[in-house]
Structure formats: C-alpha cells, structure tokens
Amino acid sequence: MAAAPAKPAAPFDLAKTPAADWHALDPENTVYLHIPQGRVVIELAPAFAPNHVANIKALVRSHYFDDSFIVRAQDNYVVQWSAPETRKLTAGHDPLKAEFDKLIGAEPFTPLADRDTYAPQVGFSGDFPAARDPKAHRTWLTHCYGMVGAARDEGADTGSGKELYAVIGQSPRNLDRNVTLVGRVVQGIELLSVLPRGTGDLGFYKTDPERTHILKVQMAADLPAADRMPLEVLKTGSPSFQAFVQSRRFRQESWYKYSSGHIGVCNIALPVRLKP
Amino acid sequence: MAAAPAKPAAPFDLAKTPAADWHALDPENTVYLHIPQGRVVIELAPAFAPNHVANIKALVRSHYFDDSFIVRAQDNYVVQWSAPETRKLTAGHDPLKAEFDKLIGAEPFTPLADRDTYAPQVGFSGDFPAARDPKAHRTWLTHCYGMVGAARDEGADTGSGKELYAVIGQSPRNLDRNVTLVGRVVQGIELLSVLPRGTGDLGFYKTDPERTHILKVQMAADLPAADRMPLEVLKTGSPSFQAFVQSRRFRQESWYKYSSGHIGVCNIALPVRLKP
Numbered sequence: 001m002a003a004a005p006a007k008p009a010a011p012f013d014l015a016k017t018p019a020a021d022w023h024a025l026d027p028e029n030t031v032y033l034h035i036p037q038g039r040v041v042i043e044l045a046p047a048f049a050p051n052h053v054a055n056i057k058a059l060v061r062s063h064y065f066d067d068s069f070i071v072r073a074q075d076n077y078v079v080q081w082s083a084p085e086t087r088k089l090t091a092g093h094d095p096l097k098a099e100f101d102k103l104i105g106a107e108p109f110t111p112l113a114d115r116d117t118y119a120p121q122v123g124f125s126g127d128f129p130a131a132r133d134p135k136a137h138r139t140w141l142t143h144c145y146g147m148v149g150a151a152r153d154e155g156a157d158t159g160s161g162k163e164l165y166a167v168i169g170q171s172p173r174n175l176d177r178n179v180t181l182v183g184r185v186v187q188g189i190e191l192l193s194v195l196p197r198g199t200g201d202l203g204f205y206k207t208d209p210e211r212t213h214i215l216k217v218q219m220a221a222d223l224p225a226a227d228r229m230p231l232e233v234l235k236t237g238s239p240s241f242q243a244f245v246q247s248r249r250f251r252q253e254s255w256y257k258y259s260s261g262h263i264g265v266c267n268i269a270l271p272v273r274l275k276p
Numbered sequence: 277m278a279a280a281p282a283k284p285a286a287p288f289d290l291a292k293t294p295a296a297d298w299h300a301l302d303p304e305n306t307v308y309l310h311i312p313q314g315r316v317v318i319e320l321a322p323a324f325a326p327n328h329v330a331n332i333k334a335l336v337r338s339h340y341f342d343d344s345f346i347v348r349a350q351d352n353y354v355v356q357w358s359a360p361e362t363r364k365l366t367a368g369h370d371p372l373k374a375e376f377d378k379l380i381g382a383e384p385f386t387p388l389a390d391r392d393t394y395a396p397q398v399g400f401s402g403d404f405p406a407a408r409d410p411k412a413h414r415t416w417l418t419h420c421y422g423m424v425g426a427a428r429d430e431g432a433d434t435g436s437g438k439e440l441y442a443v444i445g446q447s448p449r450n451l452d453r454n455v456t457l458v459g460r461v462v463q464g465i466e467l468l469s470v471l472p473r474g475t476g477d478l479g480f481y482k483t484d485p486e487r488t489h490i491l492k493v494q495m496a497a498d499l500p501a502a503d504r505m506p507l508e509v510l511k512t513g514s515p516s517f518q519a520f521v522q523s524r525r526f527r528q529e530s531w532y533k534y535s536s537g538h539i540g541v542c543n544i545a546l547p548v549r550l551k552p
Contacts, residue, residue, distance in 0.1 A: 075466040076421050076545070100534070114393050117540040145446045146350050155534050169469075170542050172419045174527060177534040189353035190473045193445075197466045252449060257432050258376070258453040264393040269352075269460055273388050 002048060007261070012247035013269055014234075023185065024275065025231045028221035029053070032061060032229075033081075033188075035212055037068070038187035041220075041229055042148055045128050047107045047242065048141050049099040049182045052150050055092045055221060056161040056182060062091035065217035073195040074203025076169030080151055082162065086174050090253055094160035098152075099180045101140035101191035104132060109139070110236045113244065114262045118142075119175045122265035124236035129265045131176065141181035144171045144266035146189045149179040162186035168193040186231060230275040244271065283537070288523035290510075290547055295536035300551065301462065301507045305329070307497035309464075310507075311346070311359075311488055314340040316464035317496075317505055321404050323383045324417050325375040327460045331368045332437040332458060333495060338367035340438065341493035347493035352445030358425055358438065368458045369437035374428075375456045375474035377416035380408060381410035383522055385415070386512045388521065390538045394418075395451045397543035400512035404460060405541045407452065417448055420447045425455040444469040449499050462507060462548050466547025498519060506551040520547065 029044040046053040059065060064083055070132050072080035109132065112217050119131035122142065129142045137194035141147065147167045152159030159180055185192070196210055198205040220228045234241050248263045301319055309316040310412055322329040335341060340359060348356035357527035385408065387399035394479050397419065405418045417423065423443045428435030442461050461468070471488055474481040481487050496504045524539045 075469055091312070115391055117390050117392060117538050118536045136544050154531055171545065174524070174532075174536070176536070178532055193351055194472055195471055244489065248450070255430055256450075256454055260394045260452070262393050264449065267449065 007250040007259075008243065008246050009094070010253070011105050011252040013241045014240075014244065017238075019233070019238035020275075021030075021078075021235050021240035022232040022235060023235055024221070025233060027220035027223075027228055029183075030181070031056070032218045032220060032223075033065075033198050034215045034217070035191060036215070037191045037212075038188060039162050039229070040191055041186050041231065042183050043127055043186045043233075045126070045141060046153040046185040047126060048128070048139075049180050051096050051149075052099055052159075052161045052182045053084075054182050055096055056164075058092035059089070059162055061222070062089075062094070063216075064089065065214060066215045066218070070192070070195060070212040070214065070269070071198075072202065072204045073168075075198050077172060077182060077203065078165040079168050079195055080163065080165035082151075082164070089162070092160070092162070094162050095152075095158045098159065098162045099250060100156070100177045101138045104134070104137045104139045107139070108237055110241065112127070112263070112265060114249070114264065118266060118271045124265075124268075125271070126236065127146045127186075127233050129268070131265075140177050141175045142171070142265060143167055143173055143175045143179075143181065145169070145186040145269075147181055148185060149175070149181045149202075152179060161179075166192055173266075186233065187229065223276065230245045232275050236270070279351070282427070282480040283526045283535075284519065284522050284528070288519045290516075290520065293514075293516035295308050295552075297511050297516035298508040298549070299511050301496070301509065303499075303504055305459075305503075305552075306504075307332070307459070308494045308496060308499075309341075310491040310493070311467060312491065313467045313488075314464060315505070316467055317507065318402055318459050319462050319509075320459040321402070321457065323402060323416060324378060324404070325405075325426075325456050327372050328375055328435075328437045328456050331372055334368035335365070335438055336493050336495050337498070338365075339492075340365065340368070343492070343545070344490045346490065347479045348441070348469060348478065348487040349444075349473045351473045353448060353479065354441040355442070355444050355471055356439065356441035356466045358427075358440070358521045365438070368436070368438070370438050371428075371434045372436045374432045375434065376432070376453045377414045380410075380413045380415045383415070384513055386511035386517065390525070390540065390542055391437075391542060394452060400517075400544075402547070403462075403511065403546060405507050405544070407541075408468075418447070418455050418541060419443055419449055419451045419455075419457065420460075421445070421462040421545075423457055424459045424461060425457045426452070428455060442468055449542075454475060462509065463505065508549050510547040510552050512546065
C-alpha cells in the first residue's frame with residue numbers, strides 16, 4: 001500500500017480546471033430513462049460489460065423498455081426496473097453469460113493510494129469506480145452509489161440487462177463480482193433515490209399503482225444533438241482529477257477541523273457538468 | 277491487520293440466536309421523532325457524547341422539538357431538522373463543546389478484523405459503529421447510514437444538538453471527528469431517506485411548504501410502557517454477533533458466486549427486532 005500523498009498547498013477549484021481535462025459523454029453509450037419526475041442519464045461501460053452493453057442498446061432501440069416500470073425500491077440498497085414479464089424480446093438476447101470481472105487489459109486505470117476493505121486495489125477506469133487484483137490479473141467495476149447493474153436470478157448466467165437496478169445507499173460491495181455492472185447514473189439519481197420503498201420482500205412493490213412508470217428509454221445518439229444533455233465528465237486520467245481526489249482526502253474548507261488523509265473509492269463523486 | 281477469519285461451516289440463522297444475545301433498547305436513551313409518515317426511533321449514544329445526549333434529552337423534555345421541521349435533504353448525504361430560529365430555549369444549552377472523539381476508556385469495543393480506508397481500527401462499541409486509533413488512544417463513532425449527528429456552524433464548538441441530521445447515503449466518513457455523533461436511527465430511516473431533495477444550497481428547502489412537519493419528539497421513557505416500541509438489538513459483544521458478521525463476510529446464500537471474505541463497518545446493519 002502506497003503512503004497517503006501529502007496535503008495540498010492550495011485549495012482546489014473545480015471551476016478553474018482546463019477544458020482539456022473534461023470529456024463529453026459518448027452519445028452512443030448514454031441512455032436516457034424518462035420517468036414522470038424527469039430524465040435519468042446513464043453512462044454505459046462497454047469496456048467491462050461489452051455483451052451486456054450491446055444487448056441493452058439493442059433492447060433500448062427496439063423500444064423494449066418503453067412503457068415499463070420501476071418495480072422495486074429497497075432502502076439503503078437498490079431501485080430496480082423492468083418491462084412486464086409478458087413482453088417479448090424483438091431484439092437482443094436473454095439470458096447472457098455473466099461479465100462479473102475480466103482479465104486486466106488495455107482499459108485505463110487510475111489507482112488510488114488509499115486502502116480498501118474489499119479489494120487489493122481500487123481506483124477509476126475511465127468514468128467508473130473499479131477494483132483490481134493484480135496477482136490474479138482480474139479487474140471489475142465496484143458497487144458504488146449510482147452504479148447500474150443487470151439483475152439476475154440464481155444462476156450466474158441468468159441476467160441480460162433487460163432488468164436493471166441502480167444503487168441508492170451505502171455501497172453494497174458484497175455484490176462486486178456477483179453481478180454484471182453495466183454503467184452508472186451520471187445525472188438524476190435523486191429522482192430514483194427518493195422513490196417510496198416497496199413493502200414486499202426485497203423492497204418489491206406489492207401493488208401495481210405503487211410502481212413508477214417509465215415512459216420511454218432512449219439512446220442519446222438517437223436524438224437530434226440539440227435534444228441531448230450536453231454533459232461532460234472530469235477525465236480520471238487528468239491532473240485535475242488527481243488534484244480533485246487530493247482535495248477530498250485533505251479538506252481545505254475551514255469548516256473541517258480534521259482530515260484522515262484518506263478517501264474511499266465510493267466516496268469520490270466523479271464531477272459531471274453541463275458543457276460550459 | 278489480523279487475517280480474515282475462516283469461512284463458516286454452516287449458514288447463520290438470526291432467528292435461532294439465543295434471547296440472551298439481544299438487549300432491549302434503554303427507554304432513557306431512546307427518542308421518538310413523529311412525522312406525518314410515521315415514527316422514527318433514535319438510540320442515543322451517551323458513552324461517546326454525554327453532554328450532547330444530556331442536552332438533547334433536556335430539549336426533548338422541554339418540548340423544544342415539537343412542531344419543528346425537516347429543513348434539508350441532500351441526496352446521498354443527510355436529512356436535517358431543527359425548530360424555527362425564533363424559538364427560545366427553555367431548557368438545555370446552546371452551544372456546547374464538541375465531543376468529536378474521546379480517550380479510549382471503559383466503553384466496550386468489538387473490533388473487526390477487516391481493514392478500513394479511514395481509521396486504523398473499526399468495530400462496534402455497544403450498539404454503534406466506531407473507530408479507534410490505538411496509538412493515539414482515541415476512539416470515535418463513524419458516519420454510517422442512519423447515524424445521527426449534531427449539526428454545527430464554522431467553529432468546532434458551535435453545535436448543541438438542537439439541530440440534528442441523519443445520514444441517508446454512502447457513509448460520509450470524512451465527517452468523522454468533525455461532528456459530534458449523538459446516536460443512530462434504529463427504526464424508520466426509510467421515512468427520512470425518501471424525502472424530496474431540497475433544491476437550495478446543500479439540499480436546504482427553498483420554500484416552507486417543502487419542509488416535513490415534525491409533530492412532536494418524545495423520550496421513550498416518558499411514555500407508558502405499552503406505548504413504547506419494544507425493540508431489541510443484537511448485542512455486539514455476543515457470539516451471535518460474531519457469527520452474524522462472519523455470515524456477511526462469506527455469504528452462504530446460493531445466489532452468491534463470490535465472497536471477498538471482508539466486510540465494511542458501514543456495511544453491517546446491526547440487527548434490530550421487535551421483542552418476540
């Protein structure tokens with residue numbers, strides 16, 4: 001474990017970061033989920049779950065998720081959505097082989113010096129919190145707040161992305177390597193996190209009227225550019241990201257009287273902004 | 277760091293734990309917060325914040341919190357409540373000296389073998405998640421989901437318990453040793469975690485109608501025994517607690533395909549039940 005880096009000399013100001021340290025969301029990997037309360041923006045993670053991501057895109061483009069429902073809200077855990085069980089697939093596949101983890105490859109990885117309870121090493125890969133086991137040469141995405149996964153049944157290979165969930169509480173890291181994570185909510189998680197908790201087993205709603213209606217789900221790429229949310233994400237390989245993380249380890253605001261000098265991978269909310 | 281304990285031989289069944297491994301909540305340290313949606317039960321932590329706890333009891337018993345409001349809901353962070361600023365104290369004190377941490381003393385401590393990002397050692401002290409720095413002989417409560425703290429202004433000694441918050445998201449451990457934690461929500465956190473997020477700075481509500489009304493706040497001890505919630509908490513010093521924690525490190529349910537063998541202090545939801 002590397003020693004924690006030193007306290008920064010000057011406060012970090014996100015507004016002063018260079019434009020080159022931000023990147024626009026790729027519309028080909030951005031999903032809009034429309035509920036009556038507003039739009040939830042999800043960034044997909046093809047580097048970690050290529051087959052699930054391709055499948056979700058096929059499902060979205062075949063309108064599989066239009067007129068579907070949020071069927072579960074379990075406190076301090078997840079919100080989950082799916083189409084009625086009677087709906088037939090007109091594109092895509094179900095089920096798919098699990099993509100719980102993968103061999104370490106060419107995907108980027110910015111490690112954190114901070115120790116983690118669950119994994120030998122944590123950090124960010126592209127726009128996603130991730131972990132590595134260098135000895136076993138494996139890497140996987142981590143279940144932080146806002147991460148989106150493909151729900152499955154008993155068997156490992158029973159998910160497909162046609163039923164999805166988002167994390168709305170303390171990071172359930174025990175799910176790491178047990179579910180295929182497919183992306184994360186980059187905007188609008190607060191529309192999901194406030195949904196009334198279901199009173200059935202595992203937070204499933206007992207009655208249909210309790211469910212939230214999903215009006216439609218779209219790929220950003222399929223909308224005219226003017227109708228897309230022009231969101232940018234701080235590049236996790238950039239110097240600005242390093243300075244940002246350091247500012248979370250050592251808080252410069254005078255309100256803070258103590259800093260541990262450490263930060264958890266799930267306590268780093270990757271900065272997202274509207275393109276200036 | 278101790279090695280992670282071995283995988284348990286048999287599944288753990290909470291229903292089969294002996295009655296002696298549970299204890300009833302102490303009504304003298306149990307607060308009922310009544311909102312239109314229901315009752316929130318808070319257990320106070322006098323071992324860590326004796327002055328704040330005594331003050332909160334004095335405030336509750338002087339009806340300071342009756343007819344007050346939830347004034348803030350910040351996503352993935354906290355819900356906060358307080359009386360209108362014009363209300364005068366008729367009992368208790370404001371402000372109080374901070375109780376951020378304390379010398380390790382006679383309070384119980386059940387350490388976890390698992391490593392933690394923020395502290396040299398974590399575990400449970402009585403019914404609360406806690407951390408220790410053995411070298412510095414200090415101990416403190418940790419900001420896990422449902423923990424309740426005394427909001428403060430810029431200065432360390434500006435809180436008193438007359439404004440309180442509960443954690444409703446990923447554990448903001450950067451607040452550890454920066455705020456006096458006074459207890460935790462043992463029942464009803466889901467009534468707070470679903471409140472609409474405020475759209476003002478830090479999640480404060482911009483308008484009065486957005487606030488949730490707190491009808492009254494009572495000490496359980498001041499109610500007839502028949503009107504109290506007969507809640508019991510698993511004793512953190514008991515063999516059943518050790519078995520429970522181990523069952524969270526190594527999940528026995530066949531749904532799980534992988535276990536890390538580790539558990540975070542904020543991922544252990546201390547079991548609470550109605551007295552059988």
